[in-house]
Amino acid sequence: MKKYKVEFIVKETYIVDVFANNEKEAIAIANNKFDEEQYQETGYIDTETGAVYNVTNTDDPFYPSN
Secondary structure, eight states, X not given: OOOEEEEEEEEEEEEOOOOOSSXXXXXXXXXXXXHTTOOEEEEEEEEEEEXXXXXXXXXXXXXXXX
16 A cells, blocks of 8 residues: 545635725725735635645655544
């Protein structure tokens, strides 16, 4: 049996409501509000499988969950 590490990429979606005169200003204001944690979490989380590494003959720390 071989040892593998499987990478997962998790993306979360947030929405920030702002008043602005244009898109550029809206992005700037939203960035500030997001830093202040004034946003709405949409509940949409996307998980993708990334790279898979064969670490069988390496010194890489390995902690299997199965």
